[in-house]
Amino acid sequence: MLKRYIVKSDERGLLFKKGSYMKRLQPGVYRPAPFSDDEIVLLNVTKPFHVQGKDLNLFLQDQRLLDELTVIHVQDHEYALHYEDGKFVSLLTAGKYAFWNVLKRHEFTRVDIRQPEIGPEIDRAILAKVAGYFYTSEVANYETGMLFYNNVMQKQLTPGKYYFWKGPVLASVNTVDLRRQQLDMTGQEIMTEDKVTLRLNFVCQYQITDPLRALEIKSFEEQIYVLLQLILREYVGTLKLDDLLRMKQEIAAFVLSRLNDKSEEYGIKFLSAGVKDIILPGDIKEILNTVLLAEKKAQANLITRREETASTRSLLNTAKLMDENQTLFRLKELEFLEKICEKIGTISLTGGGNLLEQLNSLLGGGKQAG
Template identity: 35%
Template sequence: MWKTFYIKPNEIGILYHRSDFKRILQPGTHTYLGWHWQVKTYDLNQPEANINNLELLIRNHNAQLQEYLLVVRTAFNQVALVRVGQTWVSVLPNQLRAFWRGFIEVESYIFNLDESLELPAEFVQQVRLTTINGLKKFIISEYEIGLLYEQNNFVRPLEPGDYAFWTVNRDVSVRSLSRIVPNPGFPLEDVLIEKHPEFVAAYCETVQLQNQQVAIVRFQGKVIAILAPCDRKLFWQGVAVEVIDISTDAKLPSRLVAELVAGLPEALSLSRNSLHICEVPTQHVGLLYIDQEFQTQLQPGKHAWWVFGRSWQTQVFDLRQQTLEVSGQDILSKDKVPLRLNLTAGYRILDPLRAKNALVDITGYLYKELQFALRGAVGEKTLDALLEDKGAIDRSISEYIRQKTADYGIEVDSVGVKDIILPGEIKTILSKVVEAEKAAQANVVRRREETAATRSMLNTAKVMEDNPVALRLKELEILERIAEKIEKIQVNGSLDSILTEVIRINRE
């Protein structure tokens, strides 16, 4: 009995007789005598040969299979890359895989993981666009440096370029650091300094400070970091480091004050936690205390000190004339009249150190003493006395407060009561009193004026009685005044009877 098998052009077959391998069948028709023949066909468009019992076939028929199969076997410490046409396939450790030859070009490359986990550069570009199992790829940009870690242990730096590493039995990672940032934040800086000095020497600038030392790190002329005593930090090479000894003098010179305090906002932000800053305006004075002990007075300007190892305290005092308001003081006068007073005082601090050492709260002290002085001055006088001489209150308060402040370096220049506010009923009574006084004064003036007028009229009458000519002149004056107001006057009789006869006035 004959048995025929047809192998398609894109296939290849394996001929078995009673499950025993006999040969590889190429595309075409094949006829064999007997019932126990069978053929297993494989599609060559799937280049990997997934053959059952591959290990046994290779062991027994390796010579026959070599012509048709590319066999890739890896040990426990090996991986392989297989190029199948334009595709790349990885073979992980302890694997046996086969690929058909001839239909698609195939080739393989074995890599020893004990020697290196890195894929050689000639392969990296070929596989950069392909996802390969067990292979991790990294790209380091031209402005970066990569730090290669295996099992979280630093191995070496990576210059800009493309890299690929096998990760089948180890964890591989790359941390990219920007080269344009001078202090990019190196991971585990102390480990890099202690364990990898060759990397640090080739790429980095190390700043190691002693006690009582601070450092200013600049890059391209700009401050990028302020380091405290005993700090240790890494920067890329190219930075400028200024180390300053603060053991004897912690005050910043004027050039550093201008750069760190009055310069760019970024510099002030970096130095804010490292400096004690005091700005003394014009017409002010500052007091400096170090470890709670007074040191010196500060003149107007900006001052700064390194804070490390010391306690700093500054206080600024205004030397100009200042005003203090004591408002809404309710006080009883000597005659039990309730009053509300507002007081204003002008004072100046002459000796800030004496005032600071003697008084906890200068303004509060002045306010209370002015209250006491005001109550004492008002309580000793009646309402009438207060209203007649308000200046007496000012003089009394001024004398009292100057004695109180003389020992504290404070000078009170002026004291004045601005307002004396009376209760409503007292205002009404005072208004009536004033009204009565003014009415009486008005009556006196009116009587005086009436008496003077009567006396004047009497004197005029006596003159006219003794002098007829004066009487006639008076008559003519009266006629003139009347003629100014009317258009026509008709007089009956002579002018002699003008004052005794009836005068008829016709208005036309």
């Protein structure tokens, strides 16, 4: 039975004789000679050029075939973005590819994955179609980012979302928080000069000014914490307990000044510092409460003595005035009588004599009668 091959308008034929490629066939009808080993492989020109079991280079020696093909060789350090008639189709990894150009126009954008950051020239809309070939990093609006390639610093990144190709170079973004931050030191035990062990709750606020410097310091927050510890111990260890309690505000000023002396080394600026609490041992609390109570009692006694002295001085002044002024003396008698009348219902006086003498006599007589 005679073989017949029909090559359609959207196809091309590849003629093989005894398994060896001979030439490309245009659309038409072909009948190999009887009992020949000729074979025609049909390929659709809307699909990539590919012959099962054959290497591409075998066909690139045919110039006529090559005229109808677009060939691209993608290097090991590259990706190629493949577009057909201006529309993205696929991402090509390292290798050699061929596409028919008889019905479609093929274009390619090469990217060097040794520079992994995906630039703005790559449309972000196509990235959803190549999800396995890139990764992302984000920098929040209150942060700054430091871009590293294989742990080597490249540049500083502003807030935004960044895309990187997967490849031989690993891109990493370390973010640094630029907001005001707070460091709390709770229950720090420190001994004063007079050997009293107390606990301090201290707080300071800072802001990073040199992100790269801050990233270069291992365990950044821990080192800041230790620095604060040492400064507090240095200062508190030179004070006695009474001085420490009296100079509470000066501690904060001293610590803040010393911290800012070290700020450039850590790439930060210390904004404020303060003592939240001073926690004393129980026995020291009792002693201080006893001292405080004694001080308050002494103050109360002093006030009482001052009032008594003032009252006595006032009586002395009144007596002098009464001795010098008889009218004032009489008014005082009447005032005294008024006070007596408030206590007694009726008083009868007869005869003459001094009012006070009669009242004394009356009061004396009443006592004897009782």
